[in-house]
Amino acid sequence: MSESSRDTAEGAGWGAAERGTYHELMPRKVDKVFWFNPKTLWAARNGVLASWLGDPTGRTRARWVEQQEAAGAPADKVIRRDDPDRFSFMVVGDTGEGDDPQYAVVPGFLRMSQETRFAVVASDVIYPVGATDDYGTKFFRPYQDYRAPIYAIPGNHDWYEDLHGFMRVFCDAEPPAPGSTSRTTLRARLRSLLWHRPKAPDRQHLFEARELRSAPAQRAAQPGPYWAIDAGPLRIVGIDTGLLGTLDAEQGRWLREVSRGPRPKILVTGSPLYVDGEHHPCPIEGGGTVDDVVRDPDHHYVAAIGGDIHNYQRYPVDVDGRTIQYVVSGGGGAFMHATHTIPRVSVANVTERDFRCYPLRGDSLAFYSGLYGRRLRLRRFFTLTEAEAAAVMARRLGTGPVRTSGASAARVTLRTRLVASLLGAGGRPDRPARFRLPVRTAYTRLFSPGSATYSPPFFKNFLRLDVTPDSVRLRCFAATGNLRQEVDPPVEDEVTIPLG
Incomplete structure (x- = not known):
């Protein structure tokens, strides 16, 4: 398999x-x-x-x-x-x-x-x-x-x-x-x-x-x-x-x-x-x-x-x-609609541990960081590798790395935390992000359809x-x-x- x-x-x-x-x-x-x-x-x-x-x-x-x-x-x-x-x-x-x-x-x-x-x-x-x-x-x-x-x-x-x-x-x-x-x-x-x-x-x-x-x-x-x-x-x-x-x-x-x-x-x-x-x-x-x-x-x-x-x-x-x-x-x-904007799941007694999604939160964040980097012409700042995105999402959600190899090798830096916050990355509901671009709301309806990749x-x-x-x-x-x-x-x- x-x-x-x-x-x-x-x-x-x-x-x-x-x-x-x-x-x-x-x-x-x-x-x-x-x-x-x-x-x-x-x-x-x-x-x-x-x-x-x-x-x-x-x-x-x-x-x-x-x-x-x-x-x-x-x-x-x-x-x-x-x-x-x-x-x-x-x-x-x-x-x-x-x-x-x-x-x-x-x-x-x-x-x-x-x-x-x-x-x-x-x-x-x-x-x-x-x-x-x-x-x-x-x-x-x-x-x-x-x-x-x-x-x-x-x-x-x-x-x-x-x-x-x-x-x-x-x-x-x-x-x-x-x-x-x-x-x-x-x-x-x-x-x-x-x-x-x-x-x-x-x-x-x-x-x-x-x-x-x-x-x-x-x-x-x-x-x-x-x-x-x-x-x-x-x-x-x-x-x-x-x-x-x-x-x-x-x-x-x-x-x-x-x-x-x-x-x-x-x-x-x-x-x-x-x-x-x-x-x-x-x-x-x-x-x-x-x-x-x-x-x-x-x-x-x-x-x-x-x-x-x-x-x-x-x-x-x-x-x-x-x-x-x-x-x-x-x-x-x-x-593709983002999954990284979904906050830490806690609904109807379903927790983050029970929840499953595809793409993984880190892959979604890496995908969107590349899109924003290209659209805003700020690739060096916005673009995250898949390992960086996975590591920062694990930190924000308070979970361990989902991927069995590679994710733990990336270091969470000030830049990766800032990019994740700007791109609306979900986290623990008791720790809302102060600054984020409108990925989950307006950009889910507007930016995402306009940024389809081929x-x-x-x-x-x-x-x-x-x-x-x-x-x-x-x-x-x-x-x-x-x-x-x-x-x-x-x-x-x-x-x-x-x-x-």
Whole structure:
């Protein structure tokens, strides 16, 4: 088994490593997503409009679902498969930027997905706005050699064009008739005036793209943007949290109904319930939260996997004597969100000792210090080696070095402490940093997307889940873009979840 980032710096992808073969999979021309481009920001305005002027996605979603049911989709939205009691499936989140980081995930994903029965994309299938015309290079081409069905739940970016591309590809559905505009409020009329509307797709382009995944074994039909899959002994429940990370009342009623019964369940959501050391239970319109449903002992959830945040995190939370694994897995291809800004974990009785993340805090700090050094033209001051970053993060968190070799050799100096503080490095909550650049807040939303890199290491990840009648083995694999991790993807985290 290949060394992981917890073993050596080389296992993390640092050093003079040979680049992988993923470039051979990419189209000759790649349209990179530049998030600071005014045209891109304007096209992605619907999330801001929804937060300011009211969120219409619940009504839009209801029209999609009603149309699907009229076309023959099952009312309970359950996909009933014939998987055996022992099977495997893949989960990959926040995939579709269509550039180097996304394609760097593909070779390792294909290698580790052999003999799996299906895959699930957890949030944000297509960036920047979920356009139908982007599915060719950002979905069908990269996964053309995955010989099993792919299901998906939408993320907020898939909703920026009212889910048109997502529903065409995954549900073979055309847009429903617009809803009534009578008796609308002033806010609703203003929102409608400013709302980004989907452009008409190139149907020939979509037809040709579909041919890349047209084999009978690759075909999948899902009943709508939210669904449940009965596979072997397990039920996988996928929910659609729309633009603002909430559930409408109708979907909330469905979630409570489909969650009943003794069958073990895993939730897949676009809005993780535990992330960055905080609890985000996900409100349901009309009362209650998604986490209330997950925690209910009569529903038998064993895990909740969320996308949206572009890294890997795991929180083993004790709920009345049983452990539910709360996982973030959004590192499937988009720019990397920092992990070094996460403070020392202390939430729901989960401590830093129990918490797992990828990239490691030190690797995240080293990655961002290089970005700031290049952008601010202060490389000699800002740039930290991976060993320096690991050592200063261990000092700030009050832990020992995570990496088994190399981290303890670096000395923590005034410069490394100052750089870590400026870059928002998390630490003990009782010792907040006085000076820090806005990495965790504004720069997580603005600087990170604008600073995507196109050379390794990328610190991407994907999951493989191996199911038996008694347990689920969840493994997080790394994809760095280097050949070493491409040929033999390292396991960055592993946990066995009992199904009793």
